[in-house]
Amino acid sequence: MFQLQQQQHGPEEEHHFEQDSLPLILVPDESNQLGLPMQFPDIWLRDNCLCSECYLHQTRSRLPQLWQHLDTKRIRVYHLNIDQKQEILYIEWNDGHRSEYPFCWLRERDFSLANRSHYLQNFYRPEPRHWSGTEFALIQKEFLYQDLISNNDELQQWLYQLAVYGMALIKEAPLEFDVVRHLCNRVGFMRRTTYGEEFSVRAQPGASNYAYLAAPLPLHTDMPYFEYKPGVTLLHTLEQSDSPGGWNLLTDAYHVADILKQQYPEQFRILTETLVDWADIGNDNQLEFHNIWRSPVINVDADGRYVRINHSIPQRDSHFNVHPEQVRPWYEAMALFVRLAHEQAYEFKTKPGDVLTFNNLRLVHGRTGYADTEQNVRHIVGGFLDWDIVYSRWRILQRSQTADK
Ligand SMILES: [Zn+2]
Known part of the structure; x- marks a missing residue:
């Protein structure tokens, strides 16, 4: 799997990407006890943009606009900025759209195996235990x-x-x-x-x-x-x-x-x-x-x-x-x-x-x-x-x- 290399630039980290940049976004998170970054596929972040054009806060649900012209081959991150102090991930997309994601929201949706297992067992449904x-x-x-x-x-x-x-x-x-x-x-x-x-x-x-x-x-x-x-x-x-x-x-x-x-x-x-x-x-x-x-x-x-x-x-x-x-x-x-x-x-x-x-x-x-x-x-x-x-x-x-x- 491709991974984006993060470079440390203090609390703010900036990255530029070419047209065919890599699909998995890694976001370092100091609160992670194992020191592991959070991980997110780029297209998923675009689909889950939280701006008022993409997301309706009162119903906590996605708006359908993106899907009227979604080109899954072309969606790419153009510019990425991680503000570690404010705990916000900023992304500018190659179509000019801008998104921002608070860490507290990202942490719950981290694609790491540990986070997915935790969510499935502690929130989706508790694991059944069979008995004789x-x-x-x-x-x-x-x-x-x-x-x-x-x-x-x-x-x-x-x-x-x-x-x-x-x-x-x-x-x-x-x-x-x-x-x-x-x-x-x-x-x-x-x-x-x-x-x-x-x-x-x-x-x-x-x-x-x-x-x-x-x-x-x-x-x-x-x-x-x-x-x-x-x-x-x-x-x-x-x-x-x-x-x-x-x-x-x-x-x-x-x-x-x-x-x-x-x-x-x-x-x-x-x-x-x-x-x-x-x-x-x-x-x-x-x-x-x-x-x-x-x-x-x-x-x-x-x-x-x-x-x-x-x-x-x-x-x-x-x-x-x-x-x-x-x-x-x-x-x-x-x-x-x-x-x-x-x-x-x-x-x-x-x-x-x-x-x-x-x-x-x-x-x-x-x-x-x-x-x-x-x-x-x-x-x-x-x-x-x-x-x-x-x-x-x-x-x-x-x-x-x-x-x-
Ligand atoms: Zn948006």
């Missing part, structure tokens, strides 16, 4: 409902815990129907689905949805049949069954995917590549629906990171639009996934006032069966949040916390 069933006690974290409602640091910690470990338990919530809504409103707003906003889970003989029966509920993710699957599930226990059953099961399916990837690469490949039809047909509150989404069980992005797990036995469609030869190998791989998910499950029983919150793109959850009688009821109120809303709130809290220091 036996590690559950180590990663599990409890929050008090009232703290989340009244304290922003606690709120931030909750969202961080959800992002990194995918689950958190909230204790001592009032036994009221709107607890889930209050929590969602602290973050942003609830996600509405075809089943409305809040949903009640209690045994209903002849129920329209399998979750509304007292029979065991095998491990699953909620609503795999949506392209935009709800990101975070919140389950508030209002009443808990005194029967020996009704235990919650929770597994980090990203850990299950890790096991498959390492020990069963062929089954891993099948579960990441085979498109499965997920579906839900029915009606709720006079809305008739037929939802379908085709997607693998383990979804991986271009960098090989897991982005979503789909699994629900009742909500896997009988339509399976793959080549017939792919079918049995898929069943074999899926049976392995289900066995591992059960082996890695952690079992616990929520109490009235508990709100179980977890990443619905990542964890699979279930419940053991329970005996429901008139004296022995279980009543859960659930709701959803979307990850866009969760990460956004977390960043706002993260930014205000950094600003306080």
